[in-house]
Amino acid sequence: MDGLTAAGERKIAWAATWMPVLSMVRDRLREENSVAGRRIAVILPVDLAEAGAEVAVAFQGAMVHDDVAAGLAARGVSVFARRGSSPEEELGFFEQVLARRPEVVIDDRADVIRLAHTTHPEVLETLVGASEETTSGVVALRAMEADGTLNVPCIAANDARCKFLFDNRYGSGQSTISAVMDSTNLLVAGKRFVVVGYGWVGKGIARRARGLNARVVVCEVDPFAALEAFHDGFEVLPVAEAC
Ligand SMILES: NC(=O)c1ccc[n+]([C@@H]2O[C@H](COP(=O)([O-])OP(=O)(O)OC[C@H]3O[C@@H](n4cnc5c(N)ncnc54)[C@H](O)[C@@H]3O)[C@@H](O)[C@H]2O)c1
Numbered sequence: 001m002d003g004l005t006a007a008g009e010r011k012i013a014w015a016a017t018w019m020p021v022l023s024m025v026r027d028r029l030r031e032e033n034s035v036a037g038r039r040i041a042v043i044l045p046v047d048l049a050e051a052g053a054e055v056a057v058a059f060q061g062a063m064v065h066d067d068v069a070a071g072l073a074a075r076g077v078s079v080f081a082r083r084g085s086s087p088e089e090e091l092g093f094f095e096q097v098l099a100r101r102p103e104v105v106i107d108d109r110a111d112v113i114r115l116a117h118t119t120h121p122e123v124l125e126t127l128v129g130a131s132e133e134t135t136s137g138v139v140a141l142r143a144m145e146a147d148g149t150l151n152v153p154c155i156a157a158n159d160a161r162c163k164f165l166f167d168n169r170y171g172s173g174q175s176t177i178s179a180v181m182d183s184t185n186l187l188v189a190g191k192r193f194v195v196v197g198y199g200w201v202g203k204g205i206a207r208r209a210r211g212l213n214a215r216v217v218v219c220e221v222d223p224f225a226a227l228e229a230f231h232d233g234f235e236v237l238p239v240a241e242a243c
Helices: 003-017 020-032 047-051 066-074 087-099 111-117 121-125 135-147 161-184 200-211 223-231
Strands: 039-042 054-058 078-080 104-107 129-132 154-156 192-196 215-219
Touching: 003 066, 020 047, 047 054, 054 087, 066 078, 078 087, 087 111, 104 111, 111 121, 111 129, 111 135, 129 135, 135 154, 161 200, 192 200, 200 215
Parallel strands: 039 054, 039 104, 054 078, 104 129, 129 154, 192 215
Antiparallel strands: none
């Protein structure tokens, strides 16, 4: 095992120690033999490969860790991702995943599901179903459903309470603040911190920014969400006045 793969393997093993439920699901799938041989396209890396499925992973370049990608490849996952890849390369990666004619797509942002409905309709012949992870992807798929153009059953993973109450609010709340701190290298305390949208993610970010003593302003188009932000103690302003 080369150094890159070993580093990725360490990160995957570390993540697995914090995901006991996922490990239980993997063990159950393995025991039931229910995904063995199934072709699954995954936009978020999971352990389906270890349950016997043929798993292909693609991901947006900004979020790829090359060592994790190498670690997943060493576990038998077909990986189509490279850190820093351009949007054109990402499209090529998604197309490579679709070329494997997945029976199931586990998507994040609905990119692959949408490609299967537009430029690669042949994939729909064998696609049994899909799952979509995030709010914006679910919004896009609901619009397709309303237009009558969604031709595959989809699970809105984002609508699960164990997703939006925790991943959106606490996960994105934490990772967004970390990303702002890492990329600006500035002290958050005392800064004017504008949060646009007071949904699950916005609430998480606003609360964490306040915890770091930023002066938080919330901008909202929904009057009830705006009122909620106000009653949570935040200043609420239109974007033009907040920025
Ligand atoms: N990267 C991640 O890990 C991750 C995780 C979850 C969600 N997301 C993304 O974060 C975004 C928010 O997700 P959410 O679950 O909080 O959605 P949500 O629907 O709960 O909240 C969105 C809020 O934004 C408000 N809004 C919409 N347009 C606005 C505008 N122009 N100006 C001000 N407010 C506006 C809406 O009224 C709503 O209250 C989505 O794009 C979602 O895909 C990312």
